Each structure stands twice: as structure tokens, then as C-alpha cells.
Amino acid sequence: MKRILMIMLALSSVIFSLSAQSGLNIEKFLGGKYASDPQVTETFISGKGNKFLEKHKLRVFATFKGPSAKYEGMVEALVMKDAATAIGKNIRYKNGKLYYGLFSLAPVVINKKKIYRYLYYLNKGVGSGKNLMVVYFEGNLNEEEALRLIQSIRTK
Numbered sequence: 001m002k003r004i005l006m007i008m009l010a011l012s013s014v015i016f017s018l019s020a021q022s023g024l025n026i027e028k029f030l031g032g033k034y035a036s037d038p039q040v041t042e043t044f045i046s047g048k049g050n051k052f053l054e055k056h057k058l059r060v061f062a063t064f065k066g067p068s069a070k071y072e073g074m075v076e077a078l079v080m081k082d083a084a085t086a087i088g089k090n091i092r093y094k095n096g097k098l099y100y101g102l103f104s105l106a107p108v109v110i111n112k113k114k115i116y117r118y119l120y121y122l123n124k125g126v127g128s129g130k131n132l133m134v135v136y137f138e139g140n141l142n143e144e145e146a147l148r149l150i151q152s153i154r155t156k
Helices: 002-020 051-055 068-083 143-154
Strands: 041-046 058-067 088-094 097-110 113-123 131-139
Touching: 041 051, 051 058, 058 068, 068 097, 068 113, 068 131, 097 143, 113 143, 131 143
Parallel strands: none
Antiparallel strands: 041 058, 058 131, 088 097, 097 113, 113 131
């Protein structure tokens, strides 16, 4: 019984992770696909009752962090595909590569509620060999609140 419960929980987390960024190119690297790489850190948070989500008016919060040298080409290309349809952009380049990007993606309606979606990209590895990070989050927060959330993440 315990094993069945664990399998059900694992399957539900995969289903939730797939629905979080549904229809986006970033699905190709989020959702545990690189969990076997010890240099990669992924986070996925969803569901009611989570204090972090409630504090920031979020419904979903997902991150990917890994070595720039290994993942930069793939990740940047997929982020830029999603950014092409963004309704708002704040972008910075360094040495001809995307260094920073905060993208407001088109909102979606779920259960008759408008859900705002954001995609954040930071590549500290441009020219230095450090990590890159991608954060996807959605919820009932405006652009100013999204920027504050990103700033709080960057300082940690």
C-alpha cells in the first residue's frame, strides 16, 4: 500500500509539473528531465496551503539551475522561443548572449480566473563558467510583484 501511494504521489507531481508550463517550450527541460545530473537543481511547488505560494500569490513555482557551459545553448534557445510571444519583456545581453530576461507571458484562464505567467532567465555563466537559472511562475500577481519576487530570489 505504501509503495502504491508513493507511485501515485510521484505520478501526480509529474502531471502537475507538465501542466504548469503547458504549451511552452521550456517544458523540454523542466519537470525532472535532468534530475539525474548532480549539477542540476530543480524545484517545483504547487498546491493549496503552501505558505511560499500564498505569500507571493502564486499557483505554480518552478526552477531549473545548472552549469551554463553544459545547458546554455539548449535552455537559452527554448527560453527565447517562449519569449518571442511574450507580452512584456525586460532583456539584457552580455557578450552577444542573453544574460537576463524577465518575460510576461500571455495570461491564461483557469477555472474562470485569469492567471498571469512569468518566465525569468539569468545566465551568470556568460563568459565565466557559472550557473544559469530559469524560473517559471504563475498566479495572481502583477508585474511589479513579479519583479519584487525575482529580486528576492536573486539576492539569495
